[in-house]
Amino acid sequence: MQKVSWRFKLVDALYIAMMTLPLLFAVILKVMTKAPSEGISITGAQVYFSIKMPLQDLVITESQVNSFFVLIIIIGVCLYLTHGISEKCDLKRQHLAELIVEKVDGLVVENMGEYFKGFSPFIIAMMALSAFSSLLSLFGLFPPTSDINIVGGWALLVFFLITYYKLKAGPWVYMKSFAQPVAILTPINIISEVATPVSMAFRHYGNVLSGSVISVLLATALGGLSSMVLGKLPGFLADIPLFQIGIPAVLSIYFDVFSGCLQAFIFAMLTMMYVAGGFPEDEYKKRKAKKKSKINN
Amino acid sequence: MELAIGIILGCCALGAGLAMIAGIGPGIGEGNAVAKACEAIARQPESKGSVTTTMLMGCAIAETTGLYALVIAILLIFVAPNILVDILVNTISSL
Numbered sequence: 001m002q003k004v005s006w007r008f009k010l011v012d013a014l015y016i017a018m019m020t021l022p023l024l025f026a027v028i029l030k031v032m033t034k035a036p037s038e039g040i041s042i043t044g045a046q047v048y049f050s051i052k053m054p055l056q057d058l059v060i061t062e063s064q065v066n067s068f069f070v071l072i073i074i075i076g077v078c079l080y081l082t083h084g085i086s087e088k089c090d091l092k093r094q095h096l097a098e099l100i101v102e103k104v105d106g107l108v109v110e111n112m113g114e115y116f117k118g119f120s121p122f123i124i125a126m127m128a129l130s131a132f133s134s135l136l137s138l139f140g141l142f143p144p145t146s147d148i149n150i151v152g153g154w155a156l157l158v159f160f161l162i163t164y165y166k167l168k169a170g171p172w173v174y175m176k177s178f179a180q181p182v183a184i185l186t187p188i189n190i191i192s193e194v195a196t197p198v199s200m201a202f203r204h205y206g207n208v209l210s211g212s213v214i215s216v217l218l219a220t221a222l223g224g225l226s227s228m229v230l231g232k233l234p235g236f237l238a239d240i241p242l243f244q245i246g247i248p249a250v251l252s253i254y255f256d257v258f259s260g261c262l263q264a265f266i267f268a269m270l271t272m273m274y275v276a277g278g279f280p281e282d283e284y285k286k287r288k289a290k291k292k293s294k295i296n297n
Numbered sequence: 298m299e300l301a302i303g304i305i306l307g308c309c310a311l312g313a314g315l316a317m318i319a320g321i322g323p324g325i326g327e328g329n330a331v332a333k334a335c336e337a338i339a340r341q342p343e344s345k346g347s348v349t350t351t352m353l354m355g356c357a358i359a360e361t362t363g364l365y366a367l368v369i370a371i372l373l374i375f376v377a378p379n380i381l382v383d384i385l386v387n388t389i390s391s392l
Contacts, residue, residue: 044375199361206364209371266357269350 008084015083018076022069026141029065045147063147070132070144077128100124111269112276119272126154127268134208134260138252145263146208148201155197155204158271162196162278169283177280200270207263211255219248298389305381313373319366326359 033046045061052058081097089095101120104127108120130145137143144150166174178189226242334352338345 202364202368203357203361206367207360210364210367213371262353262357266354269354270357 011083012080015076015080019073019080022072022076023139026066026069026136027139030062030141045142061147062142063144063150066136066142067129067133067144067150070129070136074125074128074132108272111272113281115279115281116272116276119275123268123272126271127264130154130204130264130267131261134263135256137208137212137256137260143208143212143260145204145260146212148205151205152197152201154267155201158200158274159197161271162274165275165279169280169287173280173283173287196274200267204263204267207259211259215248215251215255218251219244222247301385302382305385306378309373309378309381313370316366316370316373320363323360323363327356330355330359 033048045063048060048062048065050057050059081093081100083093084091085094085097089098104120104124105117108123109117112119133144133150135143137146163174166177178186178193180189222243223241226240226244227238230240230242231238330352334348337348341348
């Protein structure tokens with residue numbers, strides 16, 4: 001192992017700061033702006049300020065700010081993992097980076113085929129964005145994925161991608177695909193086309209939101225239970241949070257860590273399946289061959 | 298006026314509870330899926346990875362109907378009462 005220069009360490013420290021400081025800023029922002037509340041409080045994203053716009057006011061909410069913090073964290077992680085990579089692979093982090101790249105490449109090629117090999121950066125970006133956003137709730141922050149606007153935007157992006165790849169074989173093939181297998185089913189096919197982004201957005205948002213709602217309800221119920229058991233005791237003994245220690249953490253492991261990562265994986269898998277499933281490969285090849293023969297003639 | 302607001306709030310809560318009956322369907326469906334996945338893994342332990350992935354995907358898709366019900370219930374509890382009470386107050390004041 002060669003000796004690392006001070007410049008290398010400085011850049012490393014910069015990247016680590018990029019990973020940790022946004023989290024700190026988000027927590028400070030939350031503590032400064034959030035009003036203290038009593039009892040059950042299940043609220044949506046907090047509105048920081050709104051910008052005057054011609055049609056409707058553009059509101060900047062907690063979820064938007066937090067998702068930009070997540071973007072900075074992900075860029076920091078990427079820069080840190082790829083900093084100082086070499087052919088000899090003498091840093092530990094390079095192994096992790098290579099592992100991630102290989103796994104995602106394998107997943108994409110396995111599920112989408114060789115034609116979509118260039119899709120793996122998009123897929124891992126989607127996965128990382130979704131997973132990191134859901135994991136923000138571990139720090140007591142508002143997870144951007146429990147806001148329908150954020151997840152709906154991602155679903156809309158995926159919908160545009162699906163339509164783009166369906167249009168690859170020409171608009172006529174795209175129009176004809178709605179009348180499959182019989183022409184009577186056209187309205188139902190159009191409904192199912194529109195339902196794709198809606199169901200993707202609702203699935204992700206509903207899972208994360210239901211987790212946070214159940215966590216809040218359980219925390220309140222445990223608070224009531226411990227005050228019922230210890231409430232009769234004199235002095236500070238009545239305020240001991242007997243049941244709030246440890247029990248919410250078990251639920252948090254399921255709802256925040258497991259469910260958040262699983263939803264990220266499922267969102268990415270569904271993206272891959274819809275994009276690869278809607279792509280008319282045979283017609284595309286035919287069209288390409290036709291174009292080639294035209295050019296040759 | 299108070300009675301009308303009370304009816305609105307109570308009916309919203311009742312409707313949210315009724316909407317969550319839809320949770321039965323995904324529960325049965327996911328149970329079936331997991332049972333079959335267990336059988337498949339018991340029969341062919343070497344295919345555990347792909348079976349687990351497919352099962353998780355299927356569970357996520359089967360869950361969708363339950364989540365629609367959840368979204369409707371959340372809308373009924375947190376969003377609908379405010380809008381409905383506003384409409385009621387506006388109509389009464391305009392009469």
